[in-house]
Amino acid sequence: LELQSELRQALADGDFTLEYQPVVNLETSQVTAVEALVRRRQDGRLIPPDEFIGPAEESGLIVPLGEWILREACQRVAIWRVSDWDIGLAVNLSVKQILSPRFVQTVQDVLDDSGLSADALTLEVDEEVLLENPGEAVERLSELRELGVRLAIDDFGMGYASLAHLRRLRVDEIKIDPSFTRDVGADSTVTLLTHTIIRLGQDLGMQVVAEGIEQPDQLERLRAMGCGYGQGFLMARPMAAEGVESLVGGEA
Numbered sequence: 286l287e288l289q290s291e292l293r294q295a296l297a298d299g300d301f302t303l304e305y306q307p308v309v310n311l312e313t314s315q316v317t318a319v320e321a322l323v324r325r326r327q328d329g330r331l332i333p334p335d336e337f338i339g340p341a342e343e344s345g346l347i348v349p350l351g352e353w354i355l356r357e358a359c360q361r362v363a364i365w366r367v368s369d370w371d372i373g374l375a376v377n378l379s380v381k382q383i384l385s386p387r388f389v390q391t392v393q394d395v396l397d398d399s400g401l402s403a404d405a406l407t408l409e410v411d412e413e414v415l416l417e418n419p420g421e422a423v424e425r426l427s428e429l430r431e432l433g434v435r436l437a438i439d440d441f442g443m444g445y446a447s448l449a450h451l452r453r454l455r456v457d458e459i460k461i462d463p464s465f466t467r468d469v470g471a472d473s474t475v476t477l478l479t480h481t482i483i484r485l486g487q488d489l490g491m492q493v494v495a496e497g498i499e500q501p502d503q504l505e506r507l508r509a510m511g512c513g514y515g516q517g518f519l520m521a522r523p524m525a526a527e528g529v530e531s532l533v534g535g536e537a
């Protein structure tokens with residue numbers, strides 16, 4: 286309870302901040318998008334979301350916090366795109382947010398206010414979202430997709446009935462869970478499963494992103510298996526907006 290009122294105060298005080306982790310085209314090595322990742326500033330440190338997203342969901346604070354995250358990230362990336370960077374944005378969603386009454390309208394409002402084109406925004410949901418509230422979550426997500434935003438299934442392969450989800454909801458992208466990436470090349474079953482996920486994505490016309498790439502040989506394997514995109518500490522850690530500007534600006 287104390288943490289919850291503390292978090293509410295932190296939002297009011299502007300004590301949340303965003304880091305951005307680049308998503309890289311594995312063929313060209315170009316940064317094609319960034320994923321916004323929220324942090325809390327406290328005593329000169331950045332507190333990771335694992336320590337506050339859960340409590341924020343329980344208290345309902347995730348609704349205004351999530352709106353702040355979406356607004357902040359969309360504004361930032363819209364400005365980058367004005368200076369001719371063709372860069373996309375991915376934002377993580379919680380199920381509480383998706384099921385909150387005005388969420389679809391909020392996304393539309395944020396797009397209008399920021400000027401970000403809908404197709405530059407990817408909304409990431411993990412499979413838990415689809416499990417907990419199948420009918421309603423799928424309906425809301427379909428409405429969101431009708432706004433023109435892209436949908437991604439995060440941590441793909443970890444949830445129960447991953448394939449069933451793809452039947453019920455049209456998605457534009459799957460993000461392969463880091464637990465697959467970790468053992469690619471080292472464990473033959475994992476390698477085969479990963480290859481199968483990549484082909485599945487390709488056959489369904491979806492973009493496939495491998496998460497958690499830390500080693501050059503993982504990158505090479507994934508590239509050789511036709512995985513289009515990757516994300517991980519090998520290429521870039523989550524960083525402040527200014528870090529993205531110098532990274533991408535330096536490349537162009």
Ligand code: G
Nearest residue numbers: 321322323333334335338354377378379523
């Ligand atoms: O950034 P980090 O790896 O510490 O993130 C840990 C977890 O927090 C991940 O599962 C990530 O999806 C989640 N997370 C990060 N930023 C956000 C956010 O803005 N909203 C939500 N709902 N979850 C987030």
Ligand code: G
Nearest residue numbers: 322377439440497498499516517518519523
């Ligand atoms: O659940 P989600 O995929 O949104 O989680 C994103 C989180 O994964 C971020 O908090 C980010 O810090 C973390 N992350 C990104 N790349 C790597 C990586 O290469 N290794 C590890 N261990 N974590 C990573």
Ligand code: MN
Nearest residue numbers: 320377409439
């Ligand atoms: Mn994510």
Ligand code: NA
Nearest residue numbers: 377409411439
């Ligand atoms: Na996530």
